[in-house]
Amino acid sequence: MHDMSAHAVPHGAPTSFIRKHVFSLDHKVIGKQYYALALLAALIGMALSWIMRIHLGWGSFAIPGLHLLSSTGAPGNVLTPEYYLQLMTMHGTIMVFFVLTTAPFAAFGNFFLPIQTGAEDMPFPHFNMMSFWVTFVGFWVLIASFFVADGPTLGGWTQYAPLSAIGSVGGPGQGLGVVLWATSIAIFCVGQLFGSLNFITTTLDMRCKGMSLMRLPLTAWGWFITSVMGLTAFAVLMPACILLILDHVAGTSFFVASNLVINDQVLPHSGGSTLLWQHLFWFFGHPEVYIAIVPGMGIVSHVLITNMRKPMLSHRVLIYSMAALAVLSYMVYGHHMFVSGMNPISSLVFSFPTLVITIPSTIVVLMWLGSLYGSKLRINSASLFALGFVSMFISGGVSGFFLAQPSIDIMLHATYFVVGHFHLVMGVAAMFGIFAGTYFWFPKMTGRMMNETLGKAHFILSFIGAYCIFMPFHYLGIAGNVRRYQAFTDDYLIPLIPVHKFITVAALVTGFAQLIFVYNLIHSRFKGAIASDNPWQGTSLEWSTATPPPHNNFGDKMPVVYHDPYQYSVEGASADFIMQTSPEKINSPNEEK
């Protein structure tokens, strides 16, 4: 049993506005700050996707006011080819880094990990504060690239070299735009490294009396496993970005080979490796997929358990599966590079772990499905989004069967099939995890309930809409529709344009449905019904403290844990849920010690 050997650096409740709401050391405020940043980033990212989708459906359509963003990028309010790519790059970068990483991991993890472990705060509150503010600065450095001379970079969120490393001769945004991009991401990595250190230490050293590792909720396990991945993945991406910056400003040639010619001029670079960037990027990039989705797996499991009124079939199997995904995520990254020119035997070597990773993914899905069997399922906005996550994860997962195989990847690589795959499994599923977490924890975070009717409307429109957008992407890919094209001028792509128009309409409708959520969020924050301490009859520690929790999370008395986190519907117990802090003795066969 863990003894309380570590404590947060004590910091009293702040009194000034700045220390309370801006430069706060409180993990709960930092969590909310991350959430607000992710929300802002998501709205910007979504608006960019609308502009792209309108352009792909109706290329000559003038979008009112677009020239205000860039008079050269959108003369007459119509996108130029290069500006399409620049907006696409920003959409991907903003969504992957500042939404999918920050919201499920940094936002919810910051708010709830210390509470669920029974800690007063994180062990390094100043690092925690820096983590957010560093990320905040990284975000605005990226946004600043919209306003520099030739705009943001057009190289895609993967920034393949040498296009990203040769400077402005490569095209608009490839000079200062890339430097700002790489600086932003390097700064972001620093923020995530601070955060990961705090998360790992909180989980290992800050648990309250009685809270063994196996008594941690699945959410806490999700964040812990993610922080271990973050620590190693961001530690590789950060130096890669620094090397990229050096190629721009210091005359180095890490990623540029000799004798490259642009505009009939031999570039002044030599000796670099194009594939080096891809190896470094994807060594981060594939774990990043799991950094985005594993917290969602934890949140979805947690939300489902509370709403099924029964634990998962096996707490440990889910934990081990999430850990297996994390370990394997480093061994599979080369499946992004099957046709990159990498040695073809290497492709086979990367293919097998990619296929093997299907096994823990399948186990997780079967645990969810098997646990639903015989449950007393409550349908509310949170559980709907959690179930929607399961559906999206399945759909996005099975398309991985194709892309894991080098021979089929020959056909599908760099097509809309890939775009459909990762949007479903990493984008939509992770977003559904964020929504499930929001509807579930909003009462605890703000003291007020969200509107359930609006929540359900938001869900059903998002669920149908997301499928209408991303399922046809797979069909486009099967037909050979190349991604990252701003127009479809090839003879064989022209018949596919009606499908793109359908997707555009679906994207606009689904996008507007997200405004219901934003309205619900803001309206409920001020006008929602007052929430009780435990509105969902949950068992884990966040439900045993006040709503919203006090500054040090548990008031005068630190919690003592007697049970594992999911004692629901225990035979012979006094209620259908036994809180972790309840000293009631129960006879539960599966209780974790």
Added chain:
Amino acid sequence: MAKIFAVVIILIAIASAVPIVMHWWPMPQDISVHGTLIDEQYADTMLEAGISFLASQFLLAFFIWKFSAPKPGERVKNFPGGAAGLVAAAFLLVGTEVLALGVFGTKAWASVYLTPPAANAMPVQVQAGQFAFYFRYPGPDGKFGPLHADQISEANANFFGLDTTHDQDSKDDIVAAELAIPVNREIHLLMHSKDVGHSFYVPELRIQQDFVPGLDVTVHFTATKIGKYEIVCTQLCGLGHYNMKAYLEVKSQEDYDAWIKQQAALQ
């Protein structure tokens, strides 16, 4: 709400499967020798992925329908066999399934990448640059002349940087903006990038391969159907990426011979 949701899941699952099951949405036609192996692999994978997809979505919908309205006083039940049965199923069924796909798939991969080109394969060099492909044939001597990056000149139409004054092997090299090849003849494609990353993708040919600046890579294939097909770039290479394309013309041997003669005269 639960029942509506369950029905929506079923409808979406069926709607997603119908275009594939009914063969309304096939891959582009295959015009290559090795393509059959890829297409078989694709069909096997589609079958297994399709079954997994439909079974999981149906089960999800069924459980949501059935367990969302418990009768008062009803107790929760556990899945028969518990977690152990499902973990075993994942290892045995899915594990075997995906590993089998992996093992059989290596055959298709090997036919493109691990088998050397035949000794009599016809060499053609393709150079990618922002935003065009150019093709070079070695001419009657069967040898490609060396490339000189500093002599590349778009204005003088010296796209490859050939020095025909000094390099004997370059004198008869033939440069064209389209890839014309004889039908049923193996082609050994030597891929060279002039500037940034590009890719060579012909869906009908079941070939996609990136160009790696600084590293020349090769692929080989045999086209089996006469016709005109598009070669497109799939690696983001800059603002004109969407418009970077060329044509693959698969010709009869006689037509090819006439074409190459005509091209030689144009050099």
